[in-house]
Amino acid sequence: MINHIAPLRPEECEPVPDAGLGALVTERGNLPLESVDVTADVAGLAAGVQVTQGFRNPFDVSLEATYIFPLPDRAAVTAFRMEADGRVVEGVLKERGQARADYDQAISEGKRAAIAEEDRPDVFTIRVGNIVPGERVTVRLTLDQPLPYEDGAATFRFPLVVAPRYIPGAPLDGERAGDGWAPDTDAVPDASRITPPVLLPGFPNPVRLSLAATIDAAGLELREVRSSLHTVVREGDTVQLQPGERLDRDFILRLAFDASTSLSLVPDAEGEEGTFALTVVPPEAPATATPKDVVLVLDRSGSMTGWKMVAARRAAARIVDTLVTGDRFAVLSFDTVVEHPDRLGAGLAEASDRNRYRAVEHLARLEARGGTEMLQPLEQAIGLLGDSSRDRVLVLVTDGQVGNEDQILDRLGARLAGVRVHTVGIDRAVNAGFLSRLTGFGKGRCELVESEDQLDEAMENIHRRIGSPLVTxxxxxxxxxxxxxxxxxxxxxxxxxxxxxxxxxxxxEPSGAAVLSGLDAAGRPWEQRVAGSRVGNPAVRSIWARARLRTLEDRYAAGDHSLEEEIIALSLRYGVLCRFTAFVAVDTHVVAEGGPEHKVVQPVEFPSGWQAPPAAPPMSLMAAPAAMPAAMPAPRAAFRPAAPGSAFMPPSPASAQAEAMGMPDLLLPMPEAGAPPYGTGGSVDWMEQEKGSVPPQERLDPFRERLAEELRRLRAAASLRTAERRRHLTDLGARLAELAALHGGHAELEALAEDLTSGDPAVDVDTLWQLAVHTLETLLRRDPPAGKRRPFWKR
Incomplete structure (x- = not known):
């Protein structure tokens, strides 16, 4: 079983003398993760990093602990080790399904085991099974990480928290892929693997964090070291965090030194092949401005509340101000719906002074609200950039906190050819993995902004990229x-x-040179020859392998599923973890007969800079049919959302009621034990009462697309006024009744249509809205075709 960790008040907690700094003891028990230690050796434009996680079992029964955590999205994980009771077990990289089978068998036999899996380029999961009472188990990850460099500075960024992500789509039936708070959906089929429970703000610091980076400028003059978000202490060449910091934001160091054009050649141990790393410093020639079409897409969803929305508005306005006469542009802002400046229209407008002023005026009025429905505005933006005779640029300003990355890449990947996509990620715990993948398809750049202080510098970088490149x-x-x-x-x-x-x-042989050719800004041939030198840096090989794997994984996400075997073979050959493989470490000793008796998913911190949720959700969000007046009939198809997987969770972003109120990202406490799920009021599900009225084999495939379109329209209208939403529901009910009749009768659709068209003023719009969304989502669920291979995250 899985025990969910309930929120605690500070007075309920007291320190455990022998459990390390930050450990807690309560009547509910401890949190299993005791410490996270990060040590990095930075050398030039690469870093070797070791991440050590310490787990302790505070219970009197054997434990399986699960921890969902971030790593740098471009980092190559090359080794995994488990240590406990004086024993050291090295992890073995295997195909993901085989690694899971080995892990499950080991813990069922009572053996100590651990497994490390990648769920996104920057989201990973570790499970440690059969930790016996009072025991400490340590797991170590070894990784190599490239450092981006520009304007004379390299950046070492290490993420420390997985922020809550918006999960669109209709919930899926069947076994959940993981133990997170969100149900798996058709848009994010592994949503339950990337949504760990979240500690509410004010919870005592449960994890001891240490982070130290030793810096070697690799023969170059290191002029300055800056830390952006944390207080650090520098001793010689080592920079380390002050004690007491929390795992709630990215750790960022900026290292100022001069890069140089170079070609490093690293032969394999076998000597027949090798890996190269080419760095070319840009020429001094200025870029020539050419007319361009620019579409700016701004995220105004609920997770952008606070300083992020302020920074996003400023960033968007700065982008508009960089446009010149001859350019054309459009501005799209989105949450659950997509909006355009009223006086500019939905198409491309000339970048005149008047139009740019109108756009900036529109941006200044935007506030955060609603859910992060990102796919539709990106599709609209690409549709506006159809003139291939002009320089086409798409700029996305967002925190990137969505779970349907693969769906977005699948729908957009092929359409981004010829469009330069730049992303501005604004957050202290940004989804850098997704934003980098998107810019990779669009041949652009990803700029990350962790504070308003960093915004001006970041926008200077984006300004250059929106302009014409020097060499293409x-x-x-x-x-x-x-x-x-x-x-x-x-x-x-x-x-x-x-x-x-x-x-x-x-x-x-590791000798010779590489010749880079292209066209300069005036269309003339450009060429640079760089002589190679042999170096002994094994990180170059793993960094190349990780980049190659990510390219193939993105192509897989964009629909080319024939690449799976190639991805697995490449991962195993170079010993680099990917989404299709996993590291597994299995001890040979039996320590807990019968497997773990207790399972805990480690909660993660509430991200720094995010607006804290209220102590209790508004009554309108919590209202259920049972709380309605006795004379008010409960809708016949009672709303029954899936039970969440944590003690504190954002409500499903599919809830149009929460979206309409502009609060889809609130963290809500779970109902009391034994209470019905929110919105059921303890009533019996009408579908259960009418069981048998619809044959189990009936499928909605003949009009599934029509239902999906109705669901999309319903979500898009979530921010309308109450009266307009009631009219929308009445019209929807009429269309669904017609659709059911065309299908020869359908009980669920007919019941929903009757509820929506009854016009009973005693039933509030929010309840009907939730009812419509839930019913349509339920009808759109489908099982995978028989014989289809299970997705790699469920094997």
Whole structure:
């Protein structure tokens, strides 16, 4: 079973003398994660990192602990180790399904075991099974991480918390993929794996955090070291956190030094092949401005509340102000619906002074609200950028906190050809993995903004990228160096102040040179030859392998499922973790007969800079049919959301009621034990009463697309006024009745249509709205076709 951890008041907690700083004891027991230690060795534009997580079993029965945590999205995880009771077990990288089977078998046999899995490029899960009472188990992850560099500074960014993500789509039937608070949906089929429970603000610090980075400028002059979000202490070449910091925001160091054009050649141990890393510092020639079409997409969803919305408005306004005569632009702001400036319309407008002023005026009025329905505005933006004769640019300003990354890439990937996509990620715990993947498809750049103080510098970088690049149409060939075709990373373009870094593979001796060719801003041929030098940095190989795996995984997400075997083979060959493989460590000793008796999912911190939820949710969000006057009939198809998987959770973003109030990202406490789920009022589900009225084999495939469209329209109208929403529901009821009749009768649709068209003023709009969303989501659920291979996250 899985025990959910309920929120605690400070007075309920007291320190445990022997459990380390931050450990808690209560009548409900301890949290299993005791410490997180990060040590990094930064050398030039790469870092070797070791992450050590300490778990302790405070219970009197054996324990399985689950921890969902972030890592840098471009980092290559190359080793995994478990240590307990004086024993050390090295992890083995295996195909994900096999690794899970080995782990499950081991803990069922009473053996101590651990498994590390990747769920997103920057979200990972560790499970440690059969921790015996009072025991401490340590797991260690080893990774190599590239450092982005521009304007004379490299950035070492290490994420420390998985922020709550918006989960769109209709809930799926069947076994859940994980133990998070969100149900799996058709848009995010592994949502329950990326939504750990969240500690409410004010909860005592449960985890001891230490982080230290040793800096080696690799022969270059290190001019300055800056920490953006944390208080640090520097001793010689080592920078470390002050004690007492929480795992609630990214750790960021900026290292100022001068990069140089270079070609590093790293031979494999076998000597027949090797890996190269090419860095090209941009030329000094200024870029020539050419007319361009720019579409700005601004996220105004509920998670952007507070300083993020202020920064996002400023960033968007700065982008509009960079446009010049001859440019055309459009501004789209979105939450659950997409809006345009009233006086500019939905198409591209000339970048005149008057139109730019109107756009900035519109941006200044925007406030955070609603859910993060990101797919529709991005599709609209791409539709506006159809003129291939002009320079086409899409800029997305967001915190990126969505769970349906794969769905978005699947729908947009092929349509981004020829469009430069730049993303501005605004958050202290930003979803950098998704934003980087999106810009990879669009040959653009991802700029991360962790505070308003960093905004001006970040916008200068974006300004340059929106302008024309210095060199385009890049190609790479060897001169005395046999480059392996298809193994070179994405070349992109060269921008002012942004050195180009390319990783790839070669055959034969580590000697020769690489020749980079392209066209400059005036369309003239441009070329640079870089001589190679042999170096002994094994991180170059793993960083290349991780980048190659991410490229293939993104192509898989965009629909090319034939790549699965190639991805697995590449991961196993180079020993780098990916979404199709997992590290598993199994001890040979039996320590707990019968497997773990207790399971706990470690809650994560509430992200720093996010607006704290209220102590209790508004009554209108909590109201249920049981609380209605006795004379008011409960709707016949009672709303029954899936029980969440944590003690504190954001309500499902599919709830149009919460979206209409602008609070889809609130963290709500669970109902009391034994109480019915929110919105049921203890009533019997009407579908259960009418069981048998619809044959189990009936499917809605003949009009599934029509139902999906109605659901999309319903969500899009969530922010309308109450009277307009009631009219929308009445019209929806009429359309559903017609649809049911065309299908030869359908009990659920007919019942919903009757509820929506009854016009009973005693039934409030919010209840009917939830009822409609839930019923349509339920009808759209479908089982996977028989014989289809299970998704890799469920094997």
């Amino acid at each position: 149409d890049l190609s790479l060939k060897g001169d005395g160096l046999d480059l392996i075709p298809g193994a070179t990373g994405h070349l992109g373009a060269i921008y002012p102040g942004v050195p180009l870094t390319v990783h790839g593979r070669y055959r034969g």
